[in-house]
Amino acid sequence: EVQVVESGGGSVQAGGSLRLSCTASGFAFDDYVIAWFRQAPGKEREGVGCISNSEDITNYVDSVKGRFTISSDNAKSTTYLQMNSLKPEDTAVYYCAVPSSQFGPICGAPGWDGFIYTYWGQGTQVTVSS
DSSP, X not given: XXXXXXXXXXXXXXXXXXXXXXXXXXXXXXXXXXXXXXXXXXXXXXXXXXEEXXXXXXXXXXXXXXTEEEEEEGGGTEEEEEEOSOOGGGOEEEEEEEESSTTOOOTTSTTGGGSOEEEEOOOEEEEEEO
């Protein structure tokens, strides 16, 4: 059974930092792309970034480039989203997502955020105040 659990959300002032964790089990973590999404109140869910654990390739949405960093510790089956220079517009529920197959999205190519991700965590709230 695949399980995906996020942690690390919270409240921070603008300019601050948070690190989210996504611990997963039930599949070959090393071979998969892991993606982060977020959804703000009243807005559609958007892709934040992804990492290919097999190739160590990352990709980010333009609005977070240079501020957010995704990394993985394959030995711990955990992916991290380090968020620096946070802005109020980063306020959202953040989700970690896993595709159904290791032959799923190509993280380094456009369209990774439109792929169908089968397994999702419960989400963790990030609130950035001005």
